[in-house]
Amino acid sequence: MSAHSIDIHRVAKLARLELSDDEATHYAAQLHRVLDHMDTLAKLDLSGVEPTSHALPVYDVVRPDEARPGFSQQQALSNAPKSVLDQFQIPKVIE
Amino acid sequence: MSLTTLSLTELRQKLTTKEISAADLVRDVASSIEARNPVLGAYLTWDLDAALKEAESADLTQPLGGLPIAIKDNINVEGQPCTCGSKILAENYTAPYTATAIQNLRQAGAIPFGRLNMDEFAMGSSTENSALGVTRNPAALDRIPGGSSGGSASSVAGSIALAALGSDTGGSIRQPAALCGCVGMKPTYGRVSRFGLIAFASSLDQIGPITRSVADAALLTNHLCGFDPRDSTSLKESVPDFTAVLGRDIKGLRIGLPKEYFIDGLHPDVEASVRKGIAKLEALGAHIEEISLPHTEAGVATYYVLAPAEASANLARFDGVRYGHRSSSASDLMEHYLKSRSEGFGPEVKRRILLGTYVLSSGYYDAYYLQAQKARTLIRDDFTKAFEKVDVIVSPTSPTPAHKLGELTGDPLQAYLEDVFTIPANLAGLPAISVPCGTIAHEGANLPVGLQFITKALDEATLFQAAHAFEVG
Numbered sequence: 204m205s206a207h208s209i210d211i212h213r214v215a216k217l218a219r220l221e222l223s224d225d226e227a228t229h230y231a232a233q234l235h236r237v238l239d240h241m242d243t244l245a246k247l248d249l250s251g252v253e254p255t256s257h258a259l260p261v262y263d264v265v266r267p268d269e270a271r272p273g274f275s276q277q278q279a280l281s282n283a284p285k286s287v288l289d290q291f292q293i294p295k296v297i298e
Numbered sequence: 299m300s301l302t303t304l305s306l307t308e309l310r311q312k313l314t315t316k317e318i319s320a321a322d323l324v325r326d327v328a329s330s331i332e333a334r335n336p337v338l339g340a341y342l343t344w345d346l347d348a349a350l351k352e353a354e355s356a357d358l359t360q361p362l363g364g365l366p367i368a369i370k371d372n373i374n375v376e377g378q379p380c381t382c383g384s385k386i387l388a389e390n391y392t393a394p395y396t397a398t399a400i401q402n403l404r405q406a407g408a409i410p411f412g413r414l415n416m417d418e419f420a421m422g423s424s425t426e427n428s429a430l431g432v433t434r435n436p437a438a439l440d441r442i443p444g445g446s447s448g449g450s451a452s453s454v455a456g457s458i459a460l461a462a463l464g465s466d467t468g469g470s471i472r473q474p475a476a477l478c479g480c481v482g483m484k485p486t487y488g489r490v491s492r493f494g495l496i497a498f499a500s501s502l503d504q505i506g507p508i509t510r511s512v513a514d515a516a517l518l519t520n521h522l523c524g525f526d527p528r529d530s531t532s533l534k535e536s537v538p539d540f541t542a543v544l545g546r547d548i549k550g551l552r553i554g555l556p557k558e559y560f561i562d563g564l565h566p567d568v569e570a571s572v573r574k575g576i577a578k579l580e581a582l583g584a585h586i587e588e589i590s591l592p593h594t595e596a597g598v599a600t601y602y603v604l605a606p607a608e609a610s611a612n613l614a615r616f617d618g619v620r621y622g623h624r625s626s627s628a629s630d631l632m633e634h635y636l637k638s639r640s641e642g643f644g645p646e647v648k649r650r651i652l653l654g655t656y657v658l659s660s661g662y663y664d665a666y667y668l669q670a671q672k673a674r675t676l677i678r679d680d681f682t683k684a685f686e687k688v689d690v691i692v693s694p695t696s697p698t699p700a701h702k703l704g705e706l707t708g709d710p711l712q713a714y715l716e717d718v719f720t721i722p723a724n725l726a727g728l729p730a731i732s733v734p735c736g737t738i739a740h741e742g743a744n745l746p747v748g749l750q751f752i753t754k755a756l757d758e759a760t761l762f763q764a765a766h767a768f769e770v771g
Contacts, residue, residue: 209656218610218655219617220648221636230652234340236711241599244669247676254671257501257531258487258678258727259755264530274394282621284390291619294631 207238301326302457306365308512309460313364320353323460324411327366330458331412340435340443340453342371343379344412354408360407362521368412368459370450372420373397373505374494377409379485381447382496383416383428386616386623386642397494398504398526399463414449414462417614418496418644420470422446424716425680426707427646434703435478438743441700444474450508451478455746458740461509461518465495467502468601469695469720472732475508476695476748479734481765482508483515487727488533491526499608500531500590502601502724511768514734516540519758534754543763549583551764554688558594562699567738571747573695575735575768579692582771584764589688591680594722596673601721602714603657603670610654616642649710678726685754690764693719695732695748699740719750729758733765 211231215222222230276289285292301309312318328346335341349366356364370376372382374393381387400410417427425433425448433448433503435441436456443452447464451474452463464471466484475482483506489503497503505672507518523537555576560569587589618624618638625637643651657666684691706713723730735749749768753761 214652214656214659217659218651218653219614219635219639220643221640230649233649233710234653234656237602237714238656239681240711241603241666241670241716243596243599244603244666244673247593247596247669247673249669249672249676252669252672252675255674255678256671258674259531259533260584261531264527266527278394279620281394282391284618284622284624288611293619294628294634295629 207235209234300330300457302460303331305511306461306517309365309771310363313358316692319335320358320409321350322365324349324353324366324409327411327458327460334456334458337434337439338436338456338458339454340414340449340456340458341368341417342381342392342413342430342449344536344756345378346409348377349409349411356409357407361517362403363407364409365407365460366409366411366448366683367403367464367518368414368453369400369410370416370447370464371413372397372465372496373400373463375400379413379633380496381413382420382429383418383430384644384647385429385644387621388430389623391621392491395494398491398528399522400494402521402524402755408521412459414447414453416449417446417557418647419496419504419609420446420467421609421646421650423469423473423713424701424706425449427644428705429644432703435700437479437746438700440477441702441743441745442477444477444696444700446470447508448474451475451482454478454508455480460591461507461514463505464508465503465505466724467498467605468717468724471506471508472720472730472748473696473717476732477700479737479744479746480508480510481512481515481731481732481733482506483519484723484729485519485523485727485758486533489523489533489535489758491524491529491532493526493528499605500533500612501608502605503652510761512769513541513544515731516544516762540758540762543759544766546763546767547583548705548764548767551577551584551690552688553584554589554691555586556591556594556684556691556693557588558591559693563582563715564694565699567740568694568697568699568747571736572749576692576751578771579768580768587688589691591684593673593676593680594718597677597721598715598718598724600670600673600725601717602653603666606650606654606679607667608654610658612653613651614646636702646710677722681722681726681728681754689753689760691752693750695719695750699738699745699747723752728752729761730756731761731765733769
């Protein structure tokens with residue numbers, strides 16, 4: 204029995220995924236099993252250890268604020284499933 | 299005889315002496331694909347006309363002049379598809395720009411030709427998570443080629459590609475290379491630009507070659523690496539000629555065997571092959587000693603917190619607005635997101651997005667994500683300490699030989715645990731290579747085993763030197 208309880212519907216909504224009830228049960232059970240394994244991390248002595256987000260040092264990268272060639276509007280829209288008036292089209296947001 | 303079994307160096311000789319033309323070579327590769335891809339399923343698509351056009355103007359004076367190289371289907375080449383093995387990009391997406399790694403290859407004269415199958419968004423170790431087809435292991439057709447770069451390894455081992463590019467986030471170049479019996483190399487994190495590689499876990503992803511020999515891998519790596527201002531994690535380091543070290547002996551080279559890598563879950567025949575390989579290294583004059591990487595066991599848990607967390611953020615871009623699948627049945631914007639993503643992503647991608655979203659969500663961030671980032675520090679420090687004593691670390695690449703298709707699909711955790719030997723190099727950003735290390739007779743098939751070499755960051759030269767000495771020794 205897993206010590207974890209995931210509100211799978213809440214997580215799915217945060218992730219913008221729609222799950223059927225069967226899928227929700229299935230994924231929740233699998234994730235519980237994975238999270239049980241992740242409890243191995245809780246056994247490590249991590250007091251005073253600095254977190255690593257990149258293996259090698261990462262520096263801020265800056266460049267002069269000058270216009271450079273980029274995508275044309277046409278290129279940017281070339282893969283859009285729906286576009287209208289040279290813009291991306293989405294479902295109506297404001298009534 | 300097909301040209302596709304020859305090394306890149308041999309083919310370059312034929313091209314420069316005009317024994318064959320670049321177009322001959324492209325046509326030869328294409329006819330191999332047409333003959334054997336229906337069985338192997340390594341390629342998703344290939345555009346012969348475009349490659350022949352590029353062959354016409356190929357600069358044969360360049361180091362890779364006239365060589366067609368096959369590309370994993372998550373690296374953008376302008377005008378070509380780039381599906382990531384996903385339904386979400388299989389429609390409505392043609393790459394509008396070209397990855398830096400591909401530009402570098404082209405600059406060296408190579409021709410990107412053919413798109414290779416993969417686990418969806420590089421999530422998996424079997425290529426069974428592709429939404430677009432089954433890829434088979436040339437060594438045993440009822441078995442997985444490994445993954446996620448399974449198409450790359452299958453095409454190279456099956457001689458329907460001369461060489462291929464893959465990407466490696468937790469072993470996705472090295473493990474399929476090991477299971478198919480070819481060479482797979484992951485450079486130091488930051489050596490190869492990630493610009494144009496569709497992101498899975500940005501702090502771990504790295505492009506690298508899959509080839510039939512260490513020499514071919516060294517040659518390709520020469521022309522993949524280099525600083526790129528379009529990747530903020532690209533390293534401003536000079537790139538040595540990695541082929542210069544080929545042929546140097548390894549007398550006195552200090553090789554460490556991490557005791558934590560020779561564990562219960564390691565298949566006994568794989569271990570026997572690897573031990574034989576180690577004996578060969580010793581016979582070649584290397585000094586072998588046992589070392590300890592004490593936090594190895596935490597690697598899988600660390601990786602499966604950090605990589606899904608990064609993936610859940612990276613894959614938020616697939617919203618059905620700018621590119622990719624868009625649901626036709628949504629009535630408002632929220633429904634549009636939910637349905638477009640749920641219809642487009644497959645089960646493993648959904649599983650990892652859910653896991654990543656959970657470990658980053660309020661109340662769990664400290665317990666999982668922050669803990670994993672700290673564990674990553676310990677894993678990296680293990681390597682730093684080990685490399686004070688040894689030059690190279692050697693281990694099995696995968697704990698098991700290739701599974702049968704369908705054998706592991708029911709149990710994600712079991713599949714994740716098999717990444718135990720490849721994950722640490724990604725977490726520590728280190729270069730690593732898998733080299734063929736014999737075959738084992740297993741359930742009526744002869745299955746390849748891979749030997750993994752790891753060195754400290756930016757020391758690919760020693761990596762290639764040791765791997766080449768092992769390969770030819």
